[in-house]
Each structure stands twice: as structure tokens, then as C-alpha cells.
Amino acid sequence: MADKEDEIKQEQDIDVKKYLPVALVIVFMLLGFHLRSYHMNYPVIGYHNWKETHYLTEARNFARDGFFRHGFFIPAWDYPYRHDDPSGAHADTFPTTSILAALSFMIFGLELWAARIIGILATTACIPLMYLIVKELFKRDDMALVASFLTAINPLFVFFSHNVQLINVGILLALTALYAFLLWKKNRVGIYLIVSFAFLSLAALTKYPFLITLIPILAVYPLKEEGFKKIKQKPTPHIISIALLALIPAWMTYIGGATEGISTAEVTYIEPWRVTTQEFWQITPSYIADSITFIGLGIALAGILILAIDCREKIDSEKIFLWSAVFASIIFILIMARKIQHHNYHYYYIMPFALILASYAIVRLSDLTKRLRIEGKKIKYLNILAIIVLLAVIIPSSLEAKNRQYDTQFFGLDIAGEYLKAHKSPGDRLIHSSHQAYGVLWHADMKGTRGIPKNLTEFKYAEQELNATWLFIYSWDLDLMQDPDTKELWDYISDNYRLVQIAFMQQNNQQAAPIYLLLSRGGSFDINNASALLKDKQVKQRYYKTTKGDVRVDYIDVEQ
DSSP: OHHHHHHHHHHHHHHHHHHHHHHHHHHHHHHHHHTTTTTTTTTSOBOOOOOOOOHHHEEEHHHHOOTTTSSSSSSSOOOOOTTTTOBBOOOOOOHHHHHHHHHHHHHHOOOOHHHHHHHHHHHHHHHHHHHHHHHHHHHHHHHHHHHHHHHHHHHHHHHHHSSOOOOHHHHHHHHHHHHHHHHHHOOOOOOHHHHHHHHHHHHHHGGGGGGGGGGHHHTTOHHHHHHHHHHHHOOHHHHHHHHHTHHHHHHHHHHHHHHHHHOOHHHTTGGGGGGGGGHHHHHHHHHHHHHHOOHHHHHHHHHHHHHHHHTTTTHHHHHHHHHHHHHHHHHHHHHHHHHHHGGGGGGTTHHHHHHHHHHHHHHHHHHHHGGOTTTTTTOOOOHHHHHHHHHHHHHHHHHHHHHHHHHOTTTTTHHHHHHHHOOOTTTTTEEOOOTTTTTTHHHHEEEESSSSSHHHHHHHHHHHHHHHEEEEEEEEGGGGGOOOGHHHHHHHHHHHHHEEEEEEOOOOOOOOEEEEEEEEESSSGGGEEEEEETTTOOOOOEEEETEEEEEEEEEEEEEO
């Protein structure tokens, strides 16, 4: 009887060990989706709304005009340069996200959540995928679970997954390519290799820098076991895989010729010397804080040190993979220095490498606790407790970084956009403040120009050649009213434009200050008489949600 009870207990233990990782990954996925879905249907006023407007307007134009109006999947955005094709058609990487968002718009209507859900689901799917990759590499559930959890809470993935961008679909494609390759490496089934390179090609077509995934793939390629003789015997999977990579230059050649534009932005901006500049290192700490946090980076760097120590005993395939990930990250930073200097989301391409290194460090540190003894006996589950403690150290800074990015908002873009949408005429265009003011174009559903020209000739060109009849001046451009270098321009605006809407915000218990002016061509406007113009006008309010509470914006429709 006792033997039977022991047998049942052993079977139960096996079931727990078998299904507990699956249950935990599901929990991590739910957590990751919850963190990512915040502000899913929120106005386009957030951090990097200019980039989100890029792909949102491409998707909207695809949904309305079809996918082939300007050529084979050639995208058209709503803010072309003043002297470019006014339709917005332009050279770019393959618009995977814009296509998917357009299909979603066609099904659900032009709802923001319909576009954002794609990126949210894509990076949520990366959570179990990271588990599978690390489990395949290291054959350890604990390390795979740690990698999965870090992917769920990583602030870069959490915030930018809700920002409609190519990188969200791209990271899923790249990780799928890596996992399919690891399956091929284990089983030598040719279809896995083909699937791997098909996904890698699509990832790189989506955003060229995802080709960096090829470095760890080549590093652990089983050349000794596979050998050229075996490749010659069954060359088809390798031939097809190499042919799939040829789609990348093929697309670049096609779209560059079809639009007479530059389709190689990441390639043409290779400036490795930037990593030696003061500007690069001044901005990098803030990007690290928002992307992986300093604690997370410290643990990842500790992973490199531990890896070096471990290699003194044995160098195997998984350690080669980790070293190749370190090498790939260094090469990437050098190649992408110019891009990295300007935006933190460019760390997307190498973030999985950093998270895997951090997972390696956490688990190897937890292994040290197995050596501890009390009265000569091991302390059960102490290593698991160590993992939990190390993860608990990371969580607060990750959540803080996530909140900091969610709370970076440019209030009022939707208010001005809604006014424009209600009052514009067909063919009207908007001159606007560029930078983080692009979201106004989504809400206005109209095309705009890139920035306010600071000289009168270019300003008049936008009016006469592009039918720009509206002017949106956000806070960072309000100084053009007093700047001596733009006096001629402001005098022209004052004599030819009238104020139709203004918004205010009160900050730090100070008097409310304007955050933007919306003007329409025709009439005149004297900033010195603004108080008389606004007298007796109804003051309206709109509240915006942040993680710290609601923020109020007051605005006045000077003209109803």
C-alpha cells in the first residue's frame, strides 16, 4: 500500500513539473498583455506619436485606397516633405505592420485599438517564444521562465508594443526565425531551416536591422556535424534559405526605383564614430533607463562576466550563442549609433540578447545557493527563492520606466485635430510644429507638412503649392513670435492668419500658459490683443489619464 502511495506521489510530482512551467508562462502572458494594453484606445498624443502617426496614416491610406494605388504595397503617409510627392508615397521598408493594421481597420473600422492590438499581441507572443528559445538553448526550465518573465515586464516592449510601429511585428518574426533554426539544428528537418530563413527575411524586410539575428544563427550553425558533403547531398533547404534572403535587396531595389527615394535609411546612416561623441553618452543613460533599466543592464553585464568564468571549464554551443549575442550587440551599436542616439526604441533589435544574458546571470547566481548547507543538508528551494529575490529587484525600476514613458504626453493634439476635422475643406493641408506634434494629423484626418518653415519663402511655398490653409503651433514653436530671426515670418502670419482655437495648461501652481495655437488662413491676429479676443469665450476642459492621475487641459474655440 505504501509503495502504491509513493508511486502516486511520484506521478503527481511529475505532473507538477510538467505543467507548472506552462501555467507560469500563461500567467506571464496575461501579465504582459495587461501591461501592454494600457492606453490601447488612447489619443495619439504619447511618447513618439510622430512615429506612430507614420504607420497609422499609412494603414488608413491602405484601408481607403487599397494596397496597390502607388505600386506594390508602396506606403503613403500623411506628412510628406514639402518638396516630395504630395501623395505621401515614399520609399521604406516593407510595411508589414501598416498592412496588418489596414486589414484590421477594414474589419473593425478606423479605431485606434484595432491598429494597436497587432503590436500588443505580437510582443505578448514573444513571451512564450522566449521561453521556448531559452529552453531549447540551455535545456533549463528555470532559465527559460526567467527570460519569459523579463520579456513580459521589459519596459521597452511594454510601452512600444502599444505604439503602432514595424518593430513589434519584426521582433516576433525575428524570434520565430531563431526558434525555427534551433529546431532545425536539433532535428535536421529541412523545412525548419526554410521556415527560419523565411521569417528572418520577412523580419529584415520589415526593419532591416533585424538581420542582426543572423549572427547568433551562424555562430551556432552545426558545420562540423552537417558538413559540406551532407549539404551537397541535400542542398535544397540551404538553397531556398539563401534565396529567401535575396528578397531583401530585391525590395530595396524595387521601392527605391518606384518612388525615386532612398529605401536604405538604416544603411546610409552608418556612423560608428558617434559612439565616441559627448552627445551620444549624454542621451544614452536616459535611453537605458527607459529600455532595460540600469539594474537590468547591470545584471546583463554580470551575465557576461559569469559567462567568461563558466567558459574556463567548458565551451559549448549555448555559450557560443551567448558570446555571439554579445558580439552582435556590439556590432549593432556601432552600425546603428546614429539611430540609437536619437530614439530608444532602436534597442528593440538586441533587447532579446540582453534579456537572455540577464536570465543567464540570475539563474547561474541562484545555482550558487545550492552549495549552502545547514547542518550538512541542502536548503530546499533556496535557488528558487534567490531567483524570485533577484527578479523582485528588477520589477520596481521596470514599472517606473514603463510609467515614465506612458506619462510622456503631448496634450491637446487630439483637441486641435478634432477641430480641424470638423472645419477643414477638401484638399486642405496643415503646417504644424513637427517633432511630437504629428498626432494632430491622425485626429484631423488630413495631410500636413513636416515642420513650420522658418523662412517666409518656404512658408509661402507650402501655402501656394500644397494648399496649406491651417497652422498649428505647439509649445516648442511659440517662441517664433519673439525670435528676431523669424520676425518676417511672424509678421506675415499675423497679417494673414486668424486664431480659431487655443489651449492652456497650468503647471507647478503657476498661471496657465498656452500649449498651442491653431490658426486659419484669412484675417489677422495680434498676440498682444489676445486677451480681448478671448474675453467672454467659453472655456472647455479635457482630462487626460496618466499613471499619476488626471491632467486637465483648458481650451477655447475662438470660432465655433
